Amino acid sequence: ETTRELLTQRAVQDDHEDPRRAAIKALAEKWPDETTRELLKQRAVQDDHEYPRCFAIKALAEKWPDETTRELLTQRAVQDDHEDPRRAAIEALAEKWPDETTCELLTQRAVDSSLTDEQRHEHSAALGRLRSDFDRIVLT
Known part of the structure; x- marks a missing residue:
């Protein structure tokens, strides 16, 4: 639980995008529950850097391929300001909801x-x- 708390903190508060991205990935792999899902939904929209947003989008599509995730990915495919998260959302939609x-x-x-x-x-x-x-x- 201590590790999870540290990763959750790093996913949100680290100054550099690489530790945030790594924390997002680890949380999705090791703790695929509703708490992690809510964190990933937040990071998919609110992270300042495109790469953590991409990882959050991909993890959501992989671990939670349901209508709620589909709606979020559809939004990200249209509204994200950066091409990489848009592309990640588009690719996930095409793969999981063809x-x-x-x-x-x-x-x-x-x-x-x-x-x-x-x-x-x-x-x-x-x-x-x-x-x-x-x-x-x-x-x-």
Whole structure:
């Protein structure tokens, strides 16, 4: 329990993103419970650096692949300011929820003219991977 408390503290308060990322990863692997889930949901949105947010997104999708996680990942795929967490959320959605809802989201984002070319490409590539190997090859 002492180790868990230390990791929880490091996941939130460490000045550098590498210890926060490592703490997030360790907590998800060793203590995959609701307390950790709530912490990861918070870090996926609130961490100042993109890499801890990415790890939190990936861990949530891996350990808690339910509708609550899907909603959070959909939000992160659209609202995160940095491409790496957006990409992590998009990839997790395509992997864990390869259904029509995910396809619709990716399709809408792939043609959204308010997005940058890079953002539209992220969504197009994820849609291609979701649909088929042929689409993936064509889009990349």
